[in-house]
Amino acid sequence: MREISLHILDVATNSIEAGASLIEIQVEEDTGSDLLWFTVKDNGKGMDKEFVKEVTNPFFTSRKSRKVGLGLSLLQAVCERCEGKLIIKSRLGTGTTVEATFRHSHIDRPPLGNIADTILGLILANPAVDFCYVHVYNGRKFHIDTREIKKVLRGVPIDSPDVAIWLRDYLRNGLKDISGGVKE
Amino acid sequence: MKTIQELEEIRKKTLEKISIRKDRKGTRVVVGMATCGIAAGARPVLLAFLEEVNKRGLKDVIVSQTGCIGVCEYEPIVEVYRPGEEKVTYVKMTPEKVARVVAEHLVNGKVVTEYTIGSYGK
Numbered sequence: 001m002r003e004i005s006l007h008i009l010d011v012a013t014n015s016i017e018a019g020a021s022l023i024e025i026q027v028e029e030d031t032g033s034d035l036l037w038f039t040v041k042d043n044g045k046g047m048d049k050e051f052v053k054e055v056t057n058p059f060f061t062s063r064k065s066r067k068v069g070l071g072l073s074l075l076q077a078v079c080e081r082c083e084g085k086l087i088i089k090s091r092l093g094t095g096t097t098v099e100a101t102f103r104h105s106h107i108d109r110p111p112l113g114n115i116a117d118t119i120l121g122l123i124l125a126n127p128a129v130d131f132c133y134v135h136v137y138n139g140r141k142f143h144i145d146t147r148e149i150k151k152v153l154r155g156v157p158i159d160s161p162d163v164a165i166w167l168r169d170y171l172r173n174g175l176k177d178i179s180g181g182v183k184e
Numbered sequence: 185m186k187t188i189q190e191l192e193e194i195r196k197k198t199l200e201k202i203s204i205r206k207d208r209k210g211t212r213v214v215v216g217m218a219t220c221g222i223a224a225g226a227r228p229v230l231l232a233f234l235e236e237v238n239k240r241g242l243k244d245v246i247v248s249q250t251g252c253i254g255v256c257e258y259e260p261i262v263e264v265y266r267p268g269e270e271k272v273t274y275v276k277m278t279p280e281k282v283a284r285v286v287a288e289h290l291v292n293g294k295v296v297t298e299y300t301i302g303s304y305g306k
Contacts, residue, residue, distance in 0.1 A: 006223070149191065
């Protein structure tokens with residue numbers, strides 16, 4: 001995985017597999033305290049204690065098509081390589097929260113990458129799931145919540161062509177605004 | 185800057201334009217988005233499908249994501265389901281290949297055989 005935004009897509013995809021109807025994603029970049037932090041919180045089926053303990057073990061997976069599960073193990077390795085850590089909290093029947101931290105300036109930290117496309121892809125490919133995305137860059141905040149958007153749309157599907165283009169531009173422009181157009 | 189007001193306009197326009205996608209029984213495009221797919225480049229493939237389908241106004245096509253399809257070495261993998269036809273599995277997809285699959289398969293009903301799993305490596 002070359003971008004942190006791809007890890008976020010991977011974790012959020014787990015939430016979809018867990019049957020979540022609401023996925024809250026938050027990314028915070030603070031160059032002052034030299035921290036990059038993200039969380040993915042869902043209201044999916046959750047995991048029991050034993051499952052949580054095993055979930056970063058690469059030789060443990062819930063899928064049937066392979067005997068390895070690399071998603072969270074890779075993410076944990078990246079966090080630890082960058083003086084951060086991965087924390088997974090889950091309750092059966094309630095949901096799961098995955099929290100990852102990195103030292104922002106660490107030489108091994110992958111770029112955040114194209115987070116706008118991660119969020120756009122999730123929203124458009126899963127129109128029945130709600131997403132709340134908050135991005136804070138040095139105190140400046142961008143947020144998008146599909147529950148608010150669906151309220152405005154009143155029955156018009158969120159994946160209709162013109163809405164999709166609006167979402168794309170809203171995300172791209174909004175994220176550019178808070179970061180001052182700085183690209184990694 | 186994009187605003188919520190614009191969204192309200194879009195809503196009105198969309199409502200006037202169509203009897204929006206009431207028929208959801210059309211073609212399904214499913215992109216494999218487990219760790220293996222994402223690492224191999226599934227995100228730009230998914231985005232390319234969404235853009236192409238939108239650009240051409242294909243109202244009966246649904247683009248969605250799924251987990252691991254099981255042959256990770258061929259990722260990014262895309263499955264196309266059309267009513268009354270057998271499932272078609274495209275492998276090692278790229279955004280460039282997407283344009284052709286949309287034009288030839290989704291629009292004209294002709295499978296792009298050279299991108300399918302059956303032709304791979306031949």
